[in-house]
Amino acid sequence: MEMPTPNAAVLARKARLVERLQRVLPEDAVIHDEAETRAYECDALTAYKCPPMLAVLPASTQEVSDVLRICHEEGVPVVPRGSGTSLAGGALPTADSVILGVARMNDVLETDYANRIIRVQSGRTNLSVTGAVEEEDFFYAPDPSSQLACAIAGNVAMNSGGAHCLKYGVTTNNLLGVTMVMMDGTVVEIGGAHLDAGGLDLLGVICGSEGQLGVVTEATLRILRKPEGARPVLIAFDDNEIAGHCVSDIIKSGILPVAIEFMDTLCIKACENFSKAGYPDCHALLIVEVEGSEAEIDYQLGKIVEIAKRHNPVELRESQSADESAKIWLGRKSAFGAMGQMNDYMCLDGTIPVSSLPMVLRRIGELSEQYGLPVGNVFHAGDGNMHPLILFDANKPGDLELCEEFGAEILKLCVDAGGCLTGEHGVGVEKRDLMLHQYTAEDLEAQMAVKDVFDPAWLLNPAKVFPLSVTETRREAKIAAE
């Protein structure tokens, strides 16, 4: 992965920077020893590593503001970091950057059941937001797979989704307000406990901006009352295409399941070997979950089963109990672990229109043969978000590069089918150089204009989202200005 050449003038200012930061932060919050900064050299995209110049762990909005003001004055790039679970390299440092970790800011500031909101510091983990309101039977809906570890800060930055977003939406649909620190240290409040923007919807563009517009330190989130219950049905088919038609027919029937998950042969076999979930031997497996009271669930599952039967499934397994539900979900939830046990893998995240599913799966199969690398498909079928997992051997010279090339082909295929490069993981560094396949230079210029307004010196989370070729003039202008 090509990264910009570290700025020697910035590196030369390290000692002064450390000294200035130590004046505004507690001693243990400024990490400058090379052995310790290594802990921040990568996120969950471990193929790319680069230790930062230093790392800071502020504990309040004021401390974040002090850090950013100083870095702004010194012309030092800042890489904000939640829990470091990005699969796209969203928190990958540059050698001349300061990592700003929000892990120490994890308090619940306010829970308000009457207004159905919670206000938290952004370092709080996704699952512990739900944990804070569970005693009243409420929950925070977006549920990325990493929810045990990932921070709200990262969720806001990446506009994270999850398996249940068909019904509940993703982060942007559940975020009402933020406290954000701009690169120059200015603190702004955007949104609040009310439901819409009074002027331009700045919150809408901040969410999903991958930490490039400001550092979010507090967030006001919608919380919802938990449904009375939920139960899945497992439907097995001998053919991907038929499974795709079944998904489409379920959606057209007027039922809105909370989740529709899809797995193909390779994934089914891997999961079965790994978790012994008792999955049938088939080509395509759907797990469809609905919510409500017992009677409502029965009614909806009945309709789904009726639709599925029209497509001649090889097996239908309607959960009747919590135990059976857990068993149906067991395999799916261990899918990534199961694939990881078989091999090294690369996880993709493109989205396609649901109608293109059969064509895209067929084409991925052809590419798989061409590249000689196996692919398993796990897929949020209700919303078209695919997760092809390409298996490769990290110890075999050239295999990673081959895998990356194959991955890029699949993502381009998603775009060409009417979809996009990333449905929930974000662009980060991983898909940065593919952006010109989805957007024209003018489209990207419009997005970069937003960055120019929020962060004119382009110091926040450098070398992410936009191809280096299109940011070149801005980066050169910055260096010339110093």
Added chain:
Amino acid sequence: MRPETEGQLAEIVAGLSEPVRIVGGGTRGVAGRGAELSVVGLSGIELYEPGALTLVAKVGTPVADIEAALAVEGQRLAFEPMDHRGLLGTTGEPTIGGVVAANVSGPRRVQAGACRDFLLGVRYVDGLGQVIKNGGRVMKNVTGYDLVKLMAGSWGTLGVLTEVSLKVLPLAEDEETVLVAVDGAAQAVEAMSAALGSPFEVSGAAYDPDAGHVLLRIEGFAGSVAYRVEQLRGVVGGFGSVSMADDSAGLWRGIRDVTAFHGQDGDVWRISVKPSDAPRLAEQLGADGLLFDWGGGLIWARVLVGTDLRAKMGDVSGHMTLVRGTGQAKFQPEPAPVALISAQLRQRFDPRGFFNPGLMG
């Protein structure tokens, strides 16, 4: 000026030498200086995939055409866009572009989300006449910055929308509305909070002070509606006597379009607040007419012409929009750092300041 294609529109914009007022159906009461730039010539549904819950349409497409096409497949625009004609005394045909440009969302916003939450992608012409696209037509998309949300509710000040893609949802098989007789706004908001905080998926929660009751809507499959209505009656029974409405759909059209204020004199304000702040704020307003939607989070207020209602906001946070009337700024003034960001964004998207100048600040 009335282009028929996106290309013609881009050429017109590139050649502009003075400000324009961008209009679709002209029903949403956008006043402003400059010649009229109409987008109604850009019309038609481009793509509709019921099985993928997505629809793409050119901005001049009448909302009625879209709703009719969706109804054939048993689907709808779940954010329930308001029809402003009755309230503003305008005529014409509401367009989907106007809905998006004004981020128009109705009572179902509390459950399903706002217009901006259903907007998957946009194409627009920027202030220099360049055609820009953002987002797409799939439900999950985090590829690059989300200009889609920024364009929703930007009232034409950032660009002239040409095409929008929307997520749609199934029509409900059945709906019922529970009425709860309450004594004042404070009790009404408490009842609505209890209902919205229940697991029974209330898809509308409004309070009509003139009728003295709270309206709670339940939608879905017939059996499920019956069950949840019964449960909900238990949840709100303690607040006052409970009854069932005769014409649920008609009542909610009335809430959505604020029919109570049609033909009534005065300025009309739309106020967005935290629901629990609504009763106290409503008292401070001294309004001639009030209607509460979104569980109390949205207040419609009818006041004497020329009233500076924002001066009565006190320490309540939220914002006020002047929907009908001219004596005050239409949009809530923003704190300095936020106002600066907004102004600079407008300057970057429309460097010559030709699109609906002054409308948003």
